[in-house]
Amino acid sequence: xxxxxxxxxxxxxxxxxxIVLTTPLLSVLRRAYPHxxxxxxxxxxxxxxxxxxxxxxxxxxxxxxxxxxxxxxxxSMRRRKWDLAIDxxxxxxxxxxxxxxxxxxxxxxxxRGRRCYYTHRIRPAERTxxxxxxxxxxxxxxxxxxxxxxPMLQITDAESQWAADFLAAAGYxxxxxxxxxxxxxxxxxxxxxxxxFAELARKLRxxxxxxxxxxxxxxxxxxxxxxVQLSGLALPPVTVLPLRQLAAVIKRMxxxxxxxxGPLHLAPAVGTAAVxxxxxxxxxxxxxxxxxxGHRLVYQQVDCSRCHxxxxxxxxCMKAISxxxxxxxxxxxxxxx
Numbered sequence: 161x162x163x164x165x166x167x168x169x170x171x172x173x174x175x176x177x178x179i180v181l182t183t184p185l186l187s188v189l190r191r192a193y194p195h196x197x198x199x200x201x202x203x204x205x206x207x208x209x210x211x212x213x214x215x216x217x218x219x220x221x222x223x224x225x226x227x228x229x230x231x232x233x234x235x236s237m238r239r240r241k242w243d244l245a246i247d248x249x250x251x252x253x254x255x256x257x258x259x260x261x262x263x264x265x266x267x268x269x270x271x272r273g274r275r276c277y278y279t280h281r282i283r284p285a286e287r288t289x290x291x292x293x294x295x296x297x298x299x300x301x302x303x304x305x306x307x308x309x310x311p312m313l314q315i316t317d318a319e320s321q322w323a324a325d326f327l328a329a330a331g332y333x334x335x336x337x338x339x340x341x342x343x344x345x346x347x348x349x350x351x352x353x354x355x356x357f358a359e360l361a362r363k364l365r366x367x368x369x370x371x372x373x374x375x376x377x378x379x380x381x382x383x384x385x386x387x388v389q390l391s392g393l394a395l396p397p398v399t400v401l402p403l404r405q406l407a408a409v410i411k412r413m414x415x416x417x418x419x420x421x422g423p424l425h426l427a428p429a430v431g432t433a434a435v436x437x438x439x440x441x442x443x444x445x446x447x448x449x450x451x452x453x454g455h456r457l458v459y460q461q462v463d464c465s466r467c468h469x470x471x472x473x474x475x476x477c478m479k480a481i482s483x484x485x486x487x488x489x490x491x492x493x494x495x496x497x
Contacts (some may be wrong), residue, residue, distance in 0.1 A: 165193050165196050165243045165244050166195070166196055166197065166243055167196060167197045167198075167199070167240050167241060167242045167243050167244070168189055168193065168196050168197070168198050168199070168242065168243065168244045168245075168246070169198075169199045169200075169201060169237070169240070169242045169244070169245040169246070169258075169261055169263060170182065170185070170186065170189075170198065170199070170200050170201070170245075170246050170248065171200075171201040171202075171245065171246065171247045171248060171249055171254050171257065171258055172200075172201075172202060172248040172249050172295075173201070173202055173203045173206075173222060173224075173249045173251070173253070173254050174202065174203045174206055174224075174249075175206060175346075175422055176206055176209070176403065176422030176423070176425065176426075177421070177422040177424065177425035177446070178291070179202055179206050179209055179210070180209065180311050180313065180422075180425040180426065180429045181291040181292055181295065181311055181425060181448070182248055182295050183213070183215070183309075183311045183312050183313070183429065184292050184295065184296065184308065184309035184310065184311060185246075185248070185292075185295045185296055185298070185299065185309075186198065186200075186213070186215040186216060187215055187309045187312070188296065188299060188304060188306055188307075188309060189215070189299075190214075190215040192302070192304050192305075196243075197217045197218070197240065198215060198216055198217050198218075199216070199217060199218045199219070199220060199237070199240060199242070200213075200216050200218070200219050200220065201219075201220045201222060201237070201254075201257065202219065202220075202221065202222065203221070203222045203223070203224045204221050204222070204223055204224070205402075205403060206403070207219050207220070207221040207222075208402070208403055208404055209313060209403055209404065209407070210313075211404075212314055212316065213313070213314050214314055218240075220233060220236065220237055221233075222257075229256075229260070234257070234260055234261075237257075237261055238260075238261065238262050241262065242261050242262060242263035242264075243263065243264060243265065244263055244264075244265045244266075244267070244302075245258045245261045245263035245265070245266045245267070246258075246266075246267045246268075246298050246299075247266070247267065247268040247269070247277075247278070248295055248298060250268055250269040250271055250274065252273070252274060255268060255271075255274040255277040255278070256277060258277055258278070259277035259278075264279075265279055265280065265301075266278045266279045266280070267279075267280045267281075267282065267298050267299075267301055268280075268281060268282070268298075269281065269282055269284075270282060270283045270284070280301040282297055282298050282300060285297060288442075288444055288445065289445070290308075290444065290445055290448035291445055291446055291448055292308060292309070292311070292448045293308065293448075294445075296308065310428065310453070311425065311428055311429040312429055313407055313426065313429040313430055315404075315407060315408045315411050315430055319404060319405065319407075319408040320408055320411070320412075322405065322408060323405070323408035323409045323411065323412050324412065326405075326409060327373075327409065327412060330373075330396040331396060332371055332373070333371065334412075336370070336371055337370045337371065337413075337414040337415075337494065338370065338371045338372075338373050338412065338413045338414060339364055339368075339370045339371070339372060339373070339413060339414060339415045339416070339417065339490060339494070340373050340374075340375050340409075340410055340413045340415070340416040340417065340418075340427075340432075341357055341360065341361055341372060341373070341374050341375070341387075341417050341418075342374070342375045342376075342377075342416070342417065342418035342419060342421070342423050342424070343357045343374065343380070343383055343384055343387045343419070344376060344377050344380035344383055344384065344419065344421065344423075345419040345420060345421040346421055346422075347420075347421075347440070347469075347470045347471075348470065348471050348472075349439060349440050349467075349469050349470055349471055349472040349475065349478075350419050350420045350421060350439050350440060350441065350478075351383075351419055351478070352419055352437045352439075352478050352481060352486075353475075353478065353479075354383065354386050354387045354390055355390055356481075356482075356483050356486070357387045357390075357391075358387050358388075358390035358391040358392075359391075359483045360417070360483050360486050360487055360490070361374075361387070361391040361393060362391055362392065362393065363483065363487050364487065364490060365393055368487075368490075368491060368494070370414070370494070372391075372393060372395060373395075373396075373409070373413070374387060374388055374395065374398060375401075375406060375409070375410070375416075375423060376398045376399065376400050377400065377421075377422075377423065378400055380400075381398055381400065384398045385398050403426075406423065406426065407426045407429070407430050408430075410423070410426050410427050410430055410432050411430035411431060411432060413427075413432050414432070414433065414493075414494055414497055415427075415432065415433040415434075415435055415454075415490055415493045415494050415497070416432050416433070416434055416435065417435040417437065417486065417490055418434070418435070418436065418437065419436075419437050419439075420436060420437065420438050420439065420441045420443075420446060420447075424436050424447075427455075428449050428453070428455060433453075433454035433455055433456070433493040433494070433496065433497050434447075434449055434455045434456070434493075435455070435456045435457075435458060435486070435489050435490050435493050436449075436455070436456070436457050436458065436459075437458050437459075437478075437481055437486060438457060438458065438459040438477075439459075439475070439477035439478040439481070440464075440465070440466065440467045440468055440469055440472065440477055441466070441468070442466050443457050443459050451496075454493050454496035454497050455493065456489040456490070456492055456493045457489075458481055458485055458486050458489050459481075460477065460480035460481055460485075461477075462476045462477050462480055463476075464476060464477070465477055
């Protein structure tokens with residue numbers, strides 16, 4: 161059966177970076193089944209990341225705000241007659257939706273209370289896997305030749321032109337390198353300090369002679385405006401961009417410096433060097449990017465590293481990241497490009 165799959169449904173409901181990190185799995189599936197219809201189920205607003213995408217034929221968008229079963233969405237999904245469904249998310253809702261997709265073969269994690277929804281269950285790995293390797297491990301029942309791939313998002317010509325026009329209108333010179341800085345993050349404990357982002361921006365502008373662009377997620381406007389003010393640089397107003405427009409703008413940067421959060425993963429996926437500032441998270445899992453491709457990790461292990469805490473009174477791991485460290489790694493990323 162696995163040699164003649166005609167329709168494959170992949171589910172990863174959220175979040176931004178997690179969905180980007182599933183694209184290597186999509187590449188493997190597309191190469192193994194070049195004529196199969198590949199669908200993807202994700203929540204809004206993350207579903208737009210794959211609209212369009214060369215390895216995805218259809219995207220099903222789940223509205224998280226609505227409780228219960230999305231009957232209209234289910235009816236639309238079930239029209240496809242899926243041969244295979246792969247649940248990369250593994251929460252109760254995604255497990256049930258995978259089961260209700262009607263797929264004859266259903267792959268998911270071997271989790272208590274959910275394993276009954278799958279025909280093939282993937283046990284937790286005995287060693288630490290990168291996020292990319294974790295997703296690829298779900299292909300084991302298919303017995304495919306799997307090589308670790310790089311994440312990829314497609315930016316259309318229209319989106320690329322929009323980004324060029326946006327930057328030109330904001331006063332950026334297309335002939336000079338732009339470095340993006342992203343001071344926000346979902347977890348407060350993952351946020352490097354505003355004054356250090358500001359100092360990094362000044363050093364990059366005055367010493368490295370690059371243009372600086374701060375990016376901002378919803379609800380982060382006040383934080384980023386404060387960083388811009390602290391930097392003393394004359395920069396355009398802070399703008400919250402839709403995800404695909406943000407990715408298109410990042411594609412036009414030479415490097416993108418970010419906390420451990422979703423936008424960090426957009427950079428490698430569009431071919432821009434990522435400089436990841438990591439604190440309480442696990443860089444060996446969530447920064448699977450190669451130095452040979454220009455990406456740089458900024459991380460200092462402390463006694464309480466990998467605590468996974470949302471909030472922290474000491475912020476010891478983030479304090480351990482100096483401006484000099486971030487600056488040197490950004491210069492290294494620029495030189496590699």
